[in-house]
Amino acid sequence: MNVAGTRETQIANPLFEFLLRLGDDRLVLGHRMSEWCGHGPILEEDIAMANIALDLVGQANSLLKLAGETEGAGRDEDALAYFRSEPEFRNAQMLELPKGDFAFTMVRQFLFDAYSVLQWDALQSCSFAPLAGIAAKALKEDVYHLRHSSDWMLRMGDGTEESHARAQAALGSLWRYTGELFERDAVDEAVRDNGIILDQAAMQSMWTQRVNDVISRATLAVPAAGASSSGGRRGRHTEVLGHMLAEMQIVARSHPGAKW
């Protein structure tokens, strides 16, 4: 059982755990984004969302492959993506929430993109070379994502009464989940031995400054600090992740080892 506070002492391979967190964030968000394929509000946006989903799943592919090699137990990226259950996923809870309406999807994407570019920017110069390589490439992709989601923040916030209201409601629902992105624990301490150093506090302050800037330019209001929700990094998830994984994993689990 995962009892808060006890699990951290049992982490045998912090680097594996760290890579799972990075990979699962992208896999879960990428899957949520892919749910828009064929349902986008306009054709160009449908294509854009499919492209972004593809980038995220591609990043997850590289990260989980590296995680599997680090673990050394013979699990490859497919085994990690399709044959782990809910408590074994390490994504932040914000990323598993259902896609909601277009405003919810795009506000979440914006909050994550602004976080992700800071993470990749720091990781591209870490001394763990395989991760630095993945980070440098992913950073270029996420700069495009951030520009796209920032544009939508402006268009929705400073758009019609309805788009403004929907964007503001999405911010309100998502805000409580953002704190988890910057939590620091024993895994972050331990991977310093692998040359991976992230300063979560500095990242949070840069993120807050940039995100607040876009929110105010979009004529939206930064939600008040209140209750927060977290636990995803330790395998505690909201009830929706299990449903999402059931859909994402059913083909692989029904036909293990199947090839195209």
Place this chain on the structure above:
Amino acid sequence: MTGEAFAAPTRAQVLEILELVKDPEVPVVSVVELGIVRDVSIDGSRVTVTITPTYSGCPAMREIEQDIRVALSAHSINDVELNTVHAPAWTTDWIGPEAREKLRAYGIAPPGAVEHGGLVTISKRRAAAACPRCGSMNTQLQSEFGSTACKAIHVCLACREPFDEFKAF
């Protein structure tokens, strides 16, 4: 496709063969011209081709690997190892002037120079892409995400044609 069999191929011969392997989504430029092939090394009969992915999620990468094997196999080069590297990260700056001209002639605006530095680009607008058909700079970006990960969609306001641009990356 079969070609001259190389019992002990040289690096130059292997590169010459790879020049004929086109990108499946942009079939006028080769995987060498695009900078996907980073290196070729030969150890006896073993040929190692080092490649780098363009975008993390590019679905063409597996097809490109397969195409490389098939092209080499047509010259009886079967002891092939494909080695994927992530660093240095692929950039459109590696695409040379000749390949850029091929892209333009095919109807895809070639990539501009990659802009470095700065993570938040919200207030920064990119330079217009020249229309590959009429050459006008009076063009408008429709979407930075196009038919493939590497392309953006534009429309030319002079000749009214929509066109793809190979994104600076």
